[in-house]
Amino acid sequence: MYTQALNDLPTPHNLEDAEKMANFQTRIDSEDRIEANDWMPEAYRRTLVRQISQHAHSEIIGQLPEGAWITRAPSLRRKAALLAKVQDECGHGLYLYAAAETLNASREALMDQLMEGKAKYSSIFNYPTMTWADIGAIGWLVDGAAIMNQIPLCRCSYGPYARAMIRVCKEESFHQRQGFEIMMTLAKGSARQKAMAQDALNRWWWPSLMMFGPPDTDSQHSDQSTRWKIKRFSNDELRQKFVDATVPQAQFLGLTLPDPDLRQDEVTGNWMYGEIDWEEFKQVIAGNGPCNQDRLASRRKAHEEGAWVREAAAAYAARQASRHAA
Amino acid sequence: MNKTLKATPPVQLWEVFIRSRSGLAHKHVGSLHAEDAELALQAARNLFTRRGEGLSIWVVPSHLIVASDPSEKGMLFEPALSKAYRHPTFYNVPEEVGHM
Numbered sequence: 307m308y309t310q311a312l313n314d315l316p317t318p319h320n321l322e323d324a325e326k327m328a329n330f331q332t333r334i335d336s337e338d339r340i341e342a343n344d345w346m347p348e349a350y351r352r353t354l355v356r357q358i359s360q361h362a363h364s365e366i367i368g369q370l371p372e373g374a375w376i377t378r379a380p381s382l383r384r385k386a387a388l389l390a391k392v393q394d395e396c397g398h399g400l401y402l403y404a405a406a407e408t409l410n411a412s413r414e415a416l417m418d419q420l421m422e423g424k425a426k427y428s429s430i431f432n433y434p435t436m437t438w439a440d441i442g443a444i445g446w447l448v449d450g451a452a453i454m455n456q457i458p459l460c461r462c463s464y465g466p467y468a469r470a471m472i473r474v475c476k477e478e479s480f481h482q483r484q485g486f487e488i489m490m491t492l493a494k495g496s497a498r499q500k501a502m503a504q505d506a507l508n509r510w511w512w513p514s515l516m517m518f519g520p521p522d523t524d525s526q527h528s529d530q531s532t533r534w535k536i537k538r539f540s541n542d543e544l545r546q547k548f549v550d551a552t553v554p555q556a557q558f559l560g561l562t563l564p565d566p567d568l569r570q571d572e573v574t575g576n577w578m579y580g581e582i583d584w585e586e587f588k589q590v591i592a593g594n595g596p597c598n599q600d601r602l603a604s605r606r607k608a609h610e611e612g613a614w615v616r617e618a619a620a621a622y623a624a625r626q627a628s629r630h631a632a
Numbered sequence: 633m634n635k636t637l638k639a640t641p642p643v644q645l646w647e648v649f650i651r652s653r654s655g656l657a658h659k660h661v662g663s664l665h666a667e668d669a670e671l672a673l674q675a676a677r678n679l680f681t682r683r684g685e686g687l688s689i690w691v692v693p694s695h696l697i698v699a700s701d702p703s704e705k706g707m708l709f710e711p712a713l714s715k716a717y718r719h720p721t722f723y724n725v726p727e728e729v730g731h732m
């Protein structure tokens with residue numbers, strides 16, 4: 307998902323106290339929550355810092371494709387909604403950086419890693435937003451997929467992450483609904499509007515399915531994350547839930563999902579989808595998607611242009627502090 | 633890519649507490665970074681109260697919070713469990729006495 311690029315196996319540490327490890331697993335198994343200052347295996351801490359920071363980066367970079375349409379939204383109502391949604395995504399990033407900081411990572415260091423191209427974020431935000439319909443498709447599909455992934459994270463074993471996800475999930479639902487409303491308006495509009503909606507769906511459908519990460523057969527880190535109850539469902543399970551929820555919505559819109567192999571399994575009722583292009587996924591994660599360079603360049607530019615504000619705030623705070631001391 | 637930037641200097645961390653309704657206590661909602669108290673309050677308002685979540689905000693520099701040590705959890709809190717006589721259910725009141 308937003309952390310689909312995680313690919314190292316956490317290395318079990320023989321040096322760590324076996325008894326502490328066993329107690330830790332017992333706490334996890336009994337659905338106890340782990341808090342910031344509790345003892346935890348180093349690999350648990352490392353896995354969480356990577357997952358939470360990748361998730362945070364995804365929220366922050368995720369503002370860019372949609373932010374590009376704020377000034378071009380077709381009405382004041384749409385503009386206000388999009389602005390509020392993008393502001394929420396910024397907040398999600400901040401909640402998540404704060405959760406990562408409880409594990410002794412610093413937000414500044416994490417953001418620097420992102421800007422240096424050393425950190426990963428979700429592949430989905432490396433695709434361009436070419437028309438207004440893309441804003442509808444993102445809200446409906448991308449936020450829809452994110453919700454599917456984030457709801458089980460509200461029960462993650464690490465307390466600060468779970469609490470951040472509860473706040474995030476409360477805010478997400480409006481994101482998906484405003485996107486679906488945009489799609490609905492276009493799909494019920496003129497032939498050109500409907501074609502625009504169909505075109506956006508064609509381009510966003512497969513990348514949305516890739517958001518859930520590699521198939522279970524080659525997802526390396528899932529087992530340990532599942533044992534630690536960081537992860538509650540496998541990538542393929544979540545992907546299937548998403549497809550099953552979305553197919554009827556596309557039918558309602560009168561739009562066609564761009565998958566000739568899509569069919570409903572008579573026994574399970576699940577919608578079976580065609581082959582996902584995992585090579586494309588690997589390329590986008592590796593930095594070779596259509597917008598990877600752009601996204602990092604925009605992030606760096608915003609950071610550099612904000613430097614004077616940070617410096618001014620620091621100087622003002624220092625002066626106030628020295629006045630109080632005098 | 634991989635161009636090394638100057639490390640971003642750290643900004644002070646604050647803990648945020650919000651009173652959601654009159655009559656309720658302020659409750660911890662999260663943390664944020666800000667250079668001073670005024671900016672911390674503004675950031676807390678933007679970050680945590682965009683949907684009517686609060687009527688009052690407290691911000692406290694994180695380093696000023698003194699916390700109990702989780703490794704002393706047993707010593708600090710377990711004795712309470714062995715003192716059942718501190719709870720009303722420890723005492724038998726015959727049924728005919730009625731509610732007490």
Ligand SMILES: [Fe+2]
Nearest residue numbers: 365394395398
């Ligand atoms: Fe979000």
Ligand SMILES: [Fe+2]
Nearest residue numbers: 395449478481
């Ligand atoms: Fe969202």
